[in-house]
Amino acid sequence: MASVANLTRADATAFLAFAQAHPLQLHVRTYPLAEANDALADLRAGRIEGAAVLLP
Numbered sequence: 001m002a003s004v005a006n007l008t009r010a011d012a013t014a015f016l017a018f019a020q021a022h023p024l025q026l027h028v029r030t031y032p033l034a035e036a037n038d039a040l041a042d043l044r045a046g047r048i049e050g051a052a053v054l055l056p
Contacts, residue, residue: 030055 027050031039039052 026050028053 030053042048
């Protein structure tokens with residue numbers, strides 16, 4: 001398995017400087033693994049702003 005990214009060291013430095021000057025607001029909603037279908041339904045219906053995370 002290989003990972004490929006189109007990112008230079010200068011790109012990363014510029015991004016980190018930008019991120020430091022513009023704090024990110026993260027929105028995460030967690031679901032137990034047994035509720036994976038509910039998470040998918042919420043994503044499809046637009047009921048989630050941000051990311052849905054499945055927990056074991």
